[in-house]
Amino acid sequence: MTKQIEPAVFIPAAILAIGGVAAVLMAGDQAEIVFTAARDFITDTAGWVYSVGIGMFLIAALVVALSDWGRIKLGPDDSVPEFSFMAWFAMLFSAGMGIGLMFFAVAEPITHYLSPPGAAPETQAAAQQSMVLTFFHWGIHAWAVYVIVGLSLAYFAFRHGLPLTIRSALYPLIGDRIYGPIGHLVDVIAILGTLFGVATSLGYGVTQINAGLNAVFGLEISAPVQVTLIAIITLMATTSVLAGLDKGIRRLSQINLYLAIGLLAFVLIMGPTLFLIGAYVQNIGHYVDQLATLTFNVDAYGDGEWISAWTLFYWGWWISWSPFVGMFIARISRGRTIREFIIGALFGPTLFTFLWMTVYGNSALLEVMGNAASPILEAVRGGQSELALFALLDTLPLASVTSVIAIVLITTFFVTSSDSGSLVKSTLAAGGALTPPIWQRLFWALLEGVVAAVLLIGGGLAALQSATIAAALPFTLVIGLAFIGLVRAWSMETARKAGQQSAAQMPVEGVAVPWKVRLRLMFSRPAPAEVESWINATAEPAFRELIPEMEKLGHTATIESEDGRLSLRVAHGDDPDFIYGVALKAYEANSDAEIERTQTDDNSYARAEVFLREGGQHYDVFGYSKNQLIRDMLRHYEHHLQWLHHMQHVG
Structure with a gap:
């Protein structure tokens, strides 16, 4: 409001x-x-x-x-x-x-x-x-x-x-x-x-x-x-x-x-x-x-x-x-x-x-x-x-x-x-x-x-x-x-990028979705309703499963939902929070141009694109299993922790 x-x-x-x-x-x-x-007094005494x-x-x-x-x-x-x-x-x-x-x-x-x-x-x-x-x-x-x-x-x-x-x-x-x-x-x-x-x-x-x-x-x-x-x-x-x-x-x-x-x-x-x-x-x-x-x-x-x-x-x-x-x-x-x-x-x-x-x-x-x-x-x-x-x-x-x-x-x-x-x-x-x-x-x-x-x-x-x-x-x-x-x-932003480059890469692959199925999903064109259903049925439970584990480690985690966007926020006190989310983005089938969700038709398709605190990451996770999505989130979270480490030295 x-x-x-x-x-x-x-x-x-x-x-x-x-x-x-x-x-x-x-x-x-x-x-x-x-x-x-x-x-006149200011310009005469402190004009320089x-x-x-x-x-x-x-x-x-x-x-x-x-x-x-x-x-x-x-x-x-x-x-x-x-x-x-x-x-x-x-x-x-x-x-x-x-x-x-x-x-x-x-x-x-x-x-x-x-x-x-x-x-x-x-x-x-x-x-x-x-x-x-x-x-x-x-x-x-x-x-x-x-x-x-x-x-x-x-x-x-x-x-x-x-x-x-x-x-x-x-x-x-x-x-x-x-x-x-x-x-x-x-x-x-x-x-x-x-x-x-x-x-x-x-x-x-x-x-x-x-x-x-x-x-x-x-x-x-x-x-x-x-x-x-x-x-x-x-x-x-x-x-x-x-x-x-x-x-x-x-x-x-x-x-x-x-x-x-x-x-x-x-x-x-x-x-x-x-x-x-x-x-x-x-x-x-x-x-x-x-x-x-x-x-x-x-x-x-x-x-x-x-x-x-x-x-x-x-x-x-x-x-x-x-x-x-x-x-x-x-x-x-x-x-x-x-x-x-x-x-x-x-x-x-x-x-x-x-x-x-x-x-x-x-x-x-x-x-x-x-x-x-x-x-x-x-x-x-x-x-x-x-x-x-x-x-x-x-x-x-x-x-x-x-x-x-x-x-x-x-x-x-x-x-x-x-x-x-x-x-x-x-x-x-x-x-x-x-x-x-x-x-x-x-x-x-x-x-x-x-x-x-x-x-x-x-x-x-x-x-x-x-x-x-x-x-x-x-x-x-x-x-x-x-x-x-x-x-x-800006120095902290530089440190963030350094953290992303130096953090270990955790594998996203899992047994829940065979690689051949995953390959077919990469070429699929799901309808917006399918992507929205996946966000509700897979992404949200994945985020909810992470919350108690984060709390055990002393960090408050909350789920934030907005029209077509679902995110997990992990608080870090005075340091910047970690945000990982998926957003439903609809596109025209023939031009790959993003359109409003209210303008979709039978020829449009959608993607579940990952976004972080700094903005969209331009890749699709639709079809990921719950475990795969958690692994992807942890990969970015490790980048965030590495960035916080660099930031302490920069600051």
Whole structure:
């Protein structure tokens, strides 16, 4: 049964969210002063922690992807990805950086061009440096943080059955205490960080939508208009929530991707195409060339002002967003290998982001370098960065059409960010349920819109942004500890395989079924009803016969039954339990494709396939006698004991 609510998480998170907004509004400008001072103190005294942490997360992700650990699946060994690669990539892209790309693709390169840290302003050198810095802030480092957090959650949730919550990443460090106050606190903090982080971005998004509507239709730029837009778009987000993950977020994410590619292609084709293609290649080259230097640059020989205002700001922002994005990409990545997860999440969105930033950023740079009176420069200089994208589109044909498409794209990014954020928060508040109740998702979607609107009116967005960045410091340490736990868990998996290879092989053959009969069974195609009857008549008695013998040896053994699946679980105290079971799997007679049991017909057949704790073993034991099945189970149990022996030495 799906858990509806985790009271120790939901109630404090809801109270603190509402109370936090009220406190920020009542404190007014004082809240921003306090939070900004805290942020500045942290970045001045411990800013190097962000830089070292981000750099180590990236190195760790790449090393793991290239290691043998990369073959491990985020789920049982026989699991398959829930979503196609294109759908998966679209959701990665939409959740990670959607609104930000629309807002900063033009504004950030122009800002660096006007005030570069290591070049003369408004020169060719400043233009080149502005793109490298933009790539640096929006590139592979951000996704390295998301990957480490997402790996921790997906691995322990899908492979070891822990809740899909932030607390599960700490399991190797505190064990079952994740289910107590410490775990509740971690999840509450994650909910609040997600709520205020997404609300802040939604505030930026709606200001850009308002700017676009002003540019196209002359709609007034004002707080009442923006609050109305938030209300409308929040209602759209609730509709997406009701549609569910597959029909809601997945479809909207794919729409986002198609619209983004279409708008990108238009600017690329109608703009300076050959220049942009060359700039993309050169920007990547400069980025790779300066990657190590930029990663570990903490401005030790300078005043650190620019690093704090830009690089450390971004590092803190990505870290503060990592519970949200990491948990979401974990949720959509069940069944993929660790290598596929890392490579796909690191390089797929990053390369697309680089292309996006090049097409928009270099187009804008080319425009302003040849026109000192460009409206793009006026918008950025005047502190109206939300107008920069539309000022660029206005230099190209069909500006009204492309501006409308841009507004639609920002809106759909808004909706998917709100929807995916609601999914994450409701999953946390429901104790890690993969399908949290609709009412919870609606609650968080509506609260997100209310928070964004209230803070937009009260001017609290900057205060909360500063607070979120300051809070990212302790979470950097949490991510590091979670990765240490991951390494320990993967080492135990390696030990498990070593145990399986070194354990003695017990013979399965017996006298109950002659070998000729067994040979015929290997080529048989039994009906699902026959396999189900065999499970009830042979497998279950075999398991029951083992229970008292296990108890004599001091281990509690229990039988677990689920539709078409029967398993024996042997408890080993603090060590992982041993699980051996048989599952009825039905197949089409002509294609050997697995089908639902409810879809069987006269041409289908079934197998009794063995599964263990780590997943399906892909071999059939239908027709085994009771003794043969016990012997097969003992063979795997001996592997398990050998693994526990290895694990003690590894741990």
